Amino acid sequence: MTGPIFLVVGTCGEYSDRSEWHVCWFPTKEQAKSYAQKCRDADTKLGPNRYDSNTVAASMIRRLDPSWSTDYTGTQYSVVEVPAGDAA
Numbered sequence: 001m002t003g004p005i006f007l008v009v010g011t012c013g014e015y016s017d018r019s020e021w022h023v024c025w026f027p028t029k030e031q032a033k034s035y036a037q038k039c040r041d042a043d044t045k046l047g048p049n050r051y052d053s054n055t056v057a058a059s060m061i062r063r064l065d066p067s068w069s070t071d072y073t074g075t076q077y078s079v080v081e082v083p084a085g086d087a088a
Contacts, residue, residue, distance in 0.1 A: 006032035007080045008039065012071050021067045029079060036077040039064050043075045050074075 008023040023039065026032040042061040049055050050070050053062075061068050068075065 002084045003027070004081050004083045007082055008032050008036045009078050009080050010039065010065055010068065010075055011078070012069050012073055012075045014073055017071070019069055021069075023065045023067070023077070025082075029081065032079040035064075036079055039075075039077045043068075043070070043077075046070075 005025045005027060006029045007025045009020060010023050011018065011020045013019050024035065026035065039061065042057065042064055045057045046055070046061065047057075049057065052058065065077075
């Protein structure tokens with residue numbers, strides 16, 4: 001059995017219109033938190049051009065998060081610990 005993995009999770013929207021997706025995983029919490037912050041920073045750089053997918057900033061966020069999505073609530077990134085389990 002190995003240690004846990006740490007998922008970077010992206011979300012946008014609220015209530016029934018909320019979307020959630022897995023961005024990537026890391027073996028350490030520190031790596032996952034650092035990557036989530038990079039995603040947040042890239043998303044922030046979109047500013048008012050958030051809905052224009054042809055900008056350089058949008059290209060940057062898609063390299064970090066290929067499933068990136070946004071709406072009026074913006075995009076949030078968090079880290080989730082997933083415990084290791086035995087393969088069946």
